[in-house]
Amino acid sequence: xxxxxxxxxxxxxxxxxxxxxxxxxxxDAVIDAPEETRAYECDxxxxxxxxPLCVVLPASTEEVSAVLKVCQAEGVPVVPRGSGTSLAGxxxxxxxxxxxxxxxxNEVLDTDxxxxxxxxxxxxxxxxxxxxxxxxxxxxxPDPSSQLACAIAGNIAMNSGxxxxxxxxxxTNNLLGVTLVLMDGTVVEIGGAHLDAGxxxxxxxxxxxxxxxxVVTEATLRILRKPEGARPVLMGFDSNEVAGACVSDIIxxxxxxxxxxxxxxxxxxxxEAFAGAGYPDVEALLIVEVEGSGAEIEHQxxxxxxxxxxxxxxxxxxxxxxxxxxxxxxxRKSAFGAMGQINDYMCLDGTIxxxxxxxxxxxxxxxxxxxxxxxxxxxxxxxxxMHPLILFDxxxxxxxxxxxxFGADILRLCVEAGGCLTGEHGVGVEKRDLMYDQxxxxxxxxxxxxxxxxxxxxxxxxxxxxxxxxTASRRAA
Amino acid sequence: MRPDNEANLAEMIWDVQExxxxxxxxxxxxxFVAESDLLDLSGLSGITLYEPGALTMVAQAGTPxxxxxxxxxxxxxxxxxEPMDHRGLLSTKGTPTIGGVVAANxxxxxxxQVGAARDFLLGVRFVDGQGTVxxxxxxxxxxxxxxxxxxxxxxxxxxxxxxxxxxxxxLPKVESTGVVLINxxxxxxxxxxxxxxxxxxxxxxGAAHAPKGIDGHxxxxxxxxxxxxxxxxxxxEMQKLLGGFGETVVxxxxxxTTAGWKWVRDVEAFHNQEGDVWRISVKPSDAPELAARAxxxxxxxxxxxxxxxxxLPKGTDLRARLGEFGGHATLVRADDKTKKQxxxxxxxxxxxxxxxxxxxxxxxxxxxFNPGLMG
Numbered sequence: 099x100x101x102x103x104x105x106x107x108x109x110x111x112x113x114x115x116x117x118x119x120x121x122x123x124x125x126d127a128v129i130d131a132p133e134e135t136r137a138y139e140c141d142x143x144x145x146x147x148x149x150p151l152c153v154v155l156p157a158s159t160e161e162v163s164a165v166l167k168v169c170q171a172e173g174v175p176v177v178p179r180g181s182g183t184s185l186a187g188x189x190x191x192x193x194x195x196x197x198x199x200x201x202x203x204n205e206v207l208d209t210d211x212x213x214x215x216x217x218x219x220x221x222x223x224x225x226x227x228x229x230x231x232x233x234x235x236x237x238x239x240p241d242p243s244s245q246l247a248c249a250i251a252g253n254i255a256m257n258s259g260x261x262x263x264x265x266x267x268x269x270t271n272n273l274l275g276v277t278l279v280l281m282d283g284t285v286v287e288i289g290g291a292h293l294d295a296g297x298x299x300x301x302x303x304x305x306x307x308x309x310x311x312x313v314v315t316e317a318t319l320r321i322l323r324k325p326e327g328a329r330p331v332l333m334g335f336d337s338n339e340v341a342g343a344c345v346s347d348i349i350x351x352x353x354x355x356x357x358x359x360x361x362x363x364x365x366x367x368x369x370e371a372f373a374g375a376g377y378p379d380v381e382a383l384l385i386v387e388v389e390g391s392g393a394e395i396e397h398q399x400x401x402x403x404x405x406x407x408x409x410x411x412x413x414x415x416x417x418x419x420x421x422x423x424x425x426x427x428x429x430r431k432s433a434f435g436a437m438g439q440i441n442d443y444m445c446l447d448g449t450i451x452x453x454x455x456x457x458x459x460x461x462x463x464x465x466x467x468x469x470x471x472x473x474x475x476x477x478x479x480x481x482x483x484m485h486p487l488i489l490f491d492x493x494x495x496x497x498x499x500x501x502x503x504f505g506a507d508i509l510r511l512c513v514e515a516g517g518c519l520t521g522e523h524g525v526g527v528e529k530r531d532l533m534y535d536q537x538x539x540x541x542x543x544x545x546x547x548x549x550x551x552x553x554x555x556x557x558x559x560x561x562x563x564x565x566x567x568x569t570a571s572r573r574a575a
Numbered sequence: 576m577r578p579d580n581e582a583n584l585a586e587m588i589w590d591v592q593e594x595x596x597x598x599x600x601x602x603x604x605x606x607f608v609a610e611s612d613l614l615d616l617s618g619l620s621g622i623t624l625y626e627p628g629a630l631t632m633v634a635q636a637g638t639p640x641x642x643x644x645x646x647x648x649x650x651x652x653x654x655x656x657e658p659m660d661h662r663g664l665l666s667t668k669g670t671p672t673i674g675g676v677v678a679a680n681x682x683x684x685x686x687x688q689v690g691a692a693r694d695f696l697l698g699v700r701f702v703d704g705q706g707t708v709x710x711x712x713x714x715x716x717x718x719x720x721x722x723x724x725x726x727x728x729x730x731x732x733x734x735x736x737x738x739x740x741x742x743x744x745x746l747p748k749v750e751s752t753g754v755v756l757i758n759x760x761x762x763x764x765x766x767x768x769x770x771x772x773x774x775x776x777x778x779x780x781g782a783a784h785a786p787k788g789i790d791g792h793x794x795x796x797x798x799x800x801x802x803x804x805x806x807x808x809x810x811x812e813m814q815k816l817l818g819g820f821g822e823t824v825v826x827x828x829x830x831x832t833t834a835g836w837k838w839v840r841d842v843e844a845f846h847n848q849e850g851d852v853w854r855i856s857v858k859p860s861d862a863p864e865l866a867a868r869a870x871x872x873x874x875x876x877x878x879x880x881x882x883x884x885x886x887l888p889k890g891t892d893l894r895a896r897l898g899e900f901g902g903h904a905t906l907v908r909a910d911d912k913t914k915k916q917x918x919x920x921x922x923x924x925x926x927x928x929x930x931x932x933x934x935x936x937x938x939x940x941x942x943x944f945n946p947g948l949m950g
Binding site for chain 1: 627628629630631682686693709713714717719723724731747748749770774775801805856857858859882920924930933937950
């Protein structure tokens with residue numbers, strides 16, 4: 099992975115930069131000792147590491163503003179960091195950058211049940227937002243797999259999704275307002291507790307901009323009342339095609355499940371060995387979950403199982419209790435851990451039209467043979483967001499590169515099938531160089547111009563999202 | 576100018592000397608555009624791709640909404656965000672287009688449950704102010720590849736580019752609808768009742784209050800949709816939940832429920848009524864106080880109180896009456912003089928206005944699109 103050469107002038111004035119940052123922050127909020135900055139050398143894309151120049155941990159919007167003013171004045175790149183769970187390298191540092199971590203911004207500022215909103219500082223973890231409103235029977239809907247650790251700041255930067263977004267949407271559909279600090283230190287309020295923008299939809303633009311337009315310090319989020327109950331049904335099929343067709347039929351039928359999860363045989367076997375959830379040994383497995391009162395769940399599951407039966411399932415197992423539900427979800431929720439036990443893997447995130455599922459799965463199988471690397475598929479089938487896991491051996495020279503080439507081919511396949519490179523993880527550095535496979539030079543250029551407006555000097559997370567050659571002149575200027 | 580394909584559109588824009596006023600069906604004459612040549616996009620018409628099994632449709636921007644709704648209906652699907660028809664309110668004629676819906680981010684009562692037009696929009700193709708064709712987004716439901724210009728284009732009223740094609744998510748129609756009605760509530764109690772309904776697990780798909788309903792009396796309306804047995808169950812639960820607010824009545828007649836929500840969606844109470852029409856987007860619990868400050872001739876609350884429609888004597892500066900508040904007020908219906916004087920859109924705080932102006936200068940450096948409309 100190519101990263102820009104660190105600016106020697108910045109490296110040379112590290113002491114000056116650190117001293118200026120210490121003037122605006124408490125002493126312990128600036129980390130510059132090499133043994134400590136190493137903790138920030140990578141995010142969850144661990145194949146790439148680089149300790150930053152230093153790390154700052156501001157505890158208020160004012161401190162964030164002060165930090166950015168210093169960095170702008172010194173011309174130092176800033177890489178914002180939530181909890182560092184990005185699988186795309188969104189928070190990967192360069193040696194000449196300041197990592198701006200939002201971990202100390204973790205307060206709940208306001209809960210408003212009457213208007214169904216919560217205002218939080220952006221370093222708060224996703225799950226703890228739901229935790230803050232749980233007692234009143236509410237929750238925050240987007241639920242990325244990393245929700246125990248990931249921060250709202252990162253969720254907003256990557257427009258994160260989760261298993262339940264088929265019904266509830268992704269971050270952008272649940273975000274009402276933000277406090278955003280621009281690179282020059284200006285603090286702006288976008289949106290609020292009301293709906294829709296009064297002018298241009300800047301909130302929609304900020305969400306998913308991968309920390310390149312500003313640093314979000316506070317957010318107003320929509321909270322929802324928890325459903326009365328939820329229960330899944332598990333179904334096994336003897337081919338991916340049939341499972342794919344079943345997904346399409348369920349969607350067409352007018353039942354709107356909260357989640358439709360798909361796993362293929364390699365993934366099922368790994369999960370079974372790891373978690374012992376009692377999954378059948380089949381080619382393809384679906385977990386479909388519905389919500390509502392007992393009778394409503396019964397009715398919807400009935401309809402879904404009727405559709406499933408038309409596709410001759412090998413296995414059809416309706417959960418009848420909380421314990422059975424937990425068991426059905428157990429394997430799926432441990433999928434990533436299970437794969438990690440048996441192998442190094444790379445997790446992809448392309449999205450395809452649901453109707454292309456059988457074709458894309460078949461083609462991934464063929465590519466797997468060509469590359470000689472195994473793939474396990476686990477993904478959100480209802481919205482076409484695929485997570486193929488390519489297995490490789492990190493200790494074997496050349497295997498990572500081979501795996502990356504294979505991954506790039508799968509993502510190109512997603513684009514060819516009418517889909518996109520990333521559904522919820524973001525581009526980061528991982529998919530940066532594939533952007534021309536999805537976009538024309540003109541499509542990219544207009545996005546770069548958007549960044550020009552927010553960050554004319556290209557100091558915020560500058561080496562991400564776009565191919566380096568497309569941004570070189572701007573970064574150098 | 577009336578291009579009939581995207582390449583044609585791009586060439587025409589390349590050749591524009593002064594400025595253009597972009598029009599789809601010409602039914603949503605919100606805002607004031609300085610004297611400009613007409614760019615009529617109704618020639619870019621037709622459904623490009625419809626995949627019911629993927630819940631997605633791609634259509635050219637000038638495609639009539641009626642054509643889209645008919646195609647969806649044939650497959651038992653619909654545009655869930657329930658776009659308002661502006662014709663009655665604005666006394667416009669013509670055929671609403673999907674591009675117009677997107678450009679004005681037009682949603683209806685179901686916005687409170689499923690989101691706005693912008694939330695359903697998956698991809699756009701547009702021509703920028705220099706005649707360059709640009710695409711963003713795609714036709715899949717989850718997509719975080721690059722910046723989300725799709726959201727930015729939605730609700731930009733044609734000031735950033737001329738849209739040629741849009742793709743969007745659709746949803747299945749529902750089997751059944753029921754409405755819980757409460758008569759005689761004050762605005763404040765009505766918004767409290769709506770908040771309670773929306774804060775329940777019973778999946779409210781419409782929450783409105785009319786201080787003067789169809790029959791002239793205050794009526795609070797809560798809509799529930801879904802499978803028949805589920806709707807019956809939730810209607811009963813909702814009646815129990817809201818019993819403390821007064822007597823509840825359930826309406827199940829499909830014609831009457833459809834007509835009732837169309838009345839709310841299209842703000843029919845203000846049709847053929849003299850005066851300017853404003854819409855205020857606000858935190859629901861602030862709505863009754865704001866409506867009182869407006870001293871309006873007519874008020875309608877939708878979105879649980881989050882959207883307030885008000886009818887005012889011509890030329891009234893509503894924003895001056897409201898003072899500072901969290902939200903925004905848009906002047907939807909007025910004569911050109913008032914529009915010019917008061918501005919259609921709520922003034923943005925200085926740093927936001929600077930960003931918006933900066934973006935416009937990038938997308939449309941010569942200011943050829945809809946000059947004067949948004950700032």
